[in-house]
Amino acid sequence: MIFASPLEHRFGIQACLLGGDILLSLSFVSVYFIIDEPLALALIFGGLHGASAGIVYALTVKLLLQTMTTRGGLATGIMSAGFTIGTGLFIGAAFAVINPMNKKPDLKVENKVYFSDKDLLNRVPIFFLLMGFMTMVTNFSGTAFMYIGSRNVLPKDKIETSVDNGEQIPSQLSSHDAAGQIFTPDEMQEEVPLMVSGAQSYDNYGHDKIVKDEICKSNLSLNGSLNTEETPKNGRPQGCVDRDTCLNSELSSRDVLKTARFWLVWIAFVTSNHTFFIYLTLYKEYGEQKISDDSMLVTTGIISSIGTIIVCPLVGMASDTIGIRCTNVIFNGGSCLFMALMVIALHTCPWVYMVLVVVESMGVSPHTMLFSLLAANEFGKTNVASNMGLIRSGNIPLVLLEPIIAQALIPREKRRNNRSTYPHGSEADEKPVLLAIGDLQFALPARLKLVSRFSYSSTVMILMKSKKAEMNPQIPLPYLDWELPNKQKAYNEWKDFMTSYLTLNKINEEYQWNFIMLSAGPKGRDLLIASDITSEHKKTADNCLSIFRYHLIEKPNKRVGRIELQSYLQKETESVKEFMLGLKAKAEKSDFDSTTIKEERLTEQIIKGCKYSEQKKKLLNKVRLTMQQAIEVCKTYEATVKSLS
Known part of the structure; x- marks a missing residue:
């Protein structure tokens, strides 16, 4: 994402979007070929997917802000809601392709449940191949619509330039210009100030006003003509401050790092995103301390995910109306407040906790969208893609600190106590159901559930949550009686x-x-x-x-055991079933080299020891006779004798 703006300025925004779409689709398709190689999967899929998703997301946000200058927040909110909808579509595809028969996980490790079914494993590469084509269709369709929506933008090759202080500056604005404006050919005939900063372009957007005196009152028109009203002695148009002030809101990534404003925004992102990480990681596990009904927590998560589809556009509308700074303060402050109330409510009224979980989800879900808009507002839209990447680098310390934070909030002892409330550890963690392929593990469905994450990687790798192991709590674990004399x-x-x-x-x-x-x-x-x-x-x-x-048991003498087996005969009062139990007990002591030899000796002893003479002859006349066939013959005759007597 950090390199999105340089690539855009070099190749153009539409070319970068097309390239990002291609790489994003190829990242999924590549899994079909490298799924058995964990290192290749991590490098190729992780690298392609992360880079392409960052480019596509950042440049799409920029294009939306440039196209809808007065409704940029609403447009970005609708786009953010689309992530949740897309997640649901991909989950449905995973369920239909990988686990259409709704099989249950059959491998339990500690208190996690895994799939080990071979047919299910074999369908995982097919799912990623299908997902690649789905991504290709959806992304290219979206790119086509964006192209159609901006088809009247003046082509890049028609941009005229003039020289200001030794540098070329566009005198007509393109789709990736400094001010972020898009004009139709008719609008290009109007004379407007060239040096319009990002802050002023947000003037109609409802953001913080800038001082009008800082804008060049007399400068180049869009058709390249120069307004020559009162030029001061220093050669600059009257009313125009120095170049750095004019471009204050259109900073490059390198310049942004030198400003105190960026570091304040970065710190705000880290501290507020901490709430986002804690919510996604621990809301269910924390709730299990007081709420044992797993289905209620799962249902709460589903409602929360649906709520994000509604709240993101509303947040965008709020930013258009009251400004992005105010909206950021309200939502991030509110999410911290509701997080604190969640902690209190769990110990006082659990059902209120679940309500607050839904409210908190609506507060933290627009977090990325809000800071994307804030980056454009504070540093301009020219390099907004790269500046967004710099701000989102705040996720790195959070990922490193998250395990420590989780341990502080929910100590391991409490986690073990939570698990022990379920028979034999049947309750699984709030983790994806993983499917093991060699040394590699993938998330697969055990129970269909939308997740409240908005990144494509979460869509792929975290598909399902919340499941219970197929352990029967009515069957107690047997224990070996070491004190029994026998x-x-x-x-x-x-x-x-x-x-x-x-x-x-x-x-x-x-x-x-x-x-x-x-x-x-x-x-x-x-x-x-x-x-x-x-x-x-x-x-x-x-x-x-x-x-x-x-x-x-004392190690048996196999010769003694075999002699006892050969001499064991069915008693007159003994049923065929009891006779077979005795024979098998003797065979165990005989220590035969293989199961085949053991079954042959048992078959011979059934013929020899059977108390029914007529059946002995019948069994001896069979050329090919297995132990099971001999048992069935004896049982059938025994049942006939009992019914006639």
């Missing part, structure tokens, strides 16, 4: 319960060992540490459970 029974019961718990809660295999360690308690943790378990060994629950099996 260690084998204790282990077998715990293993069965733990396996059921992991299955019902859909815990991803990669994180099942964490739940096993929690279930086993301090002794189990010590056992895992002593076993020097590797990350590869942790990946499956069976590997972790085998450690407890071999340490909790």
Whole structure:
């Protein structure tokens, strides 16, 4: 954004807008090809996207202010409201392309929920490709409308120049002239003062008046003719002060940095934008200290986002009426006041807190727009794009200080307490639902929600918020009974319960060992540490459970186990189901090398040990017989016998 004005003066505002639109679209399309390379994604997507968005936004604001000199605030407000509308469109596209079946996140890490579905992951690059084309269509359409709206502007090559103090100064004003005015060919025939500063061009716009005596009363007309009424001895037209004073409101970025006014504006931006950062980062997490209903907070956020569509044009109209300085003071002061009331209301009346959240959202959302208008008012519209970039550099210290601020407002202990109020940490943070692609993570929808951020990067990377893990609070975490005398029974019961718990809660295999360690308690943790378990060994629950099996129970003699398996026969009072449970218990002690060998031995023992002679013959006559088929044959015959008896 800082380099937007030099590029505009070099290539023209329309060429820069077209170039910015192309780069912005390419930044999204590039993700389709580099999504598997995190470093390339950060450099290419981040660089292209940030640079192009800064150019397009800053130059669009300038063009609006130049075209609508008396309604510049309203025009900028309508444009700012468009960001929220665009966010909603992109969220809808993400939901339709990436997650059309409304799948739930299936991977829980700590208290965050992630998507790991492969089909869903494969659709992420397609979404970015589609988003690139959507951006191309919308931005080029907007650029075309802007071109049509300013088609009567005098071409640049028709600008005549004269020399003042050794420098060329345009005598006719173009779309990127010093005063920011746009004239039709008929208006070009009128004689108006050349040296019109940015402050005077805002005279009709409703901003701070300037002293009329500081404006050249006699100077060049638009057609290049020179008014020669009373010229003083020093060669300057009468009533014209020195050149620096005339151009005081049309400062370049380099000159702006040398003024005290810029640093006052910069400090005002940092201090007021602090409220904006705190609101976006912590309003939901702070509210969860007293409000446990997540849906109410989510609904409040949605209403806040919709409210920004209405408030931005109204703020623009206010700046046209009472001036940008007054509007800035009112809204930034009001946002600080309502932020303080939010803190008080949460501890006294939670529903008032939610109302204040909506009001505060309307107060902080026009922040960027207000300071864009203020930059044009204070330093002129000639270099407003670059000056906006300099002012917005105040975001850098805020980004660095935000974690410290958040920690001071909501200590980690309180955050942990907030989470513990939900069973098994089911309540997720106010963070995007992330989708992991290798080492890369993307935000994807778990529950559709508009976000109250207005940058394109937030539209892409922060699509959805507020979700709950698919944990069943009715299923308690089983615990291993270390005090039970029969260690084998204790282990077998715990293993069965733990396996059921992991299955019902859909815990991803990669994180099942964490739940096993929690279930086993301090002794189990010590056992895992002593076993020097590797990350590869942790990946499956069976590997972790085998450690407890071999340490909790005496290591079985596999030969004894196999002899017991071969001699195990079905009792007359024993059902097929009970017979199979006994066989599987013996097979576990036999320590077979593979599951295939184990199932073959069990199939052979079913044939040998089955109490139904007729079924033994039937099973022996089958050429290809699996363990499950043998069990089904025995169960069917058993059911037939029971029904006939």
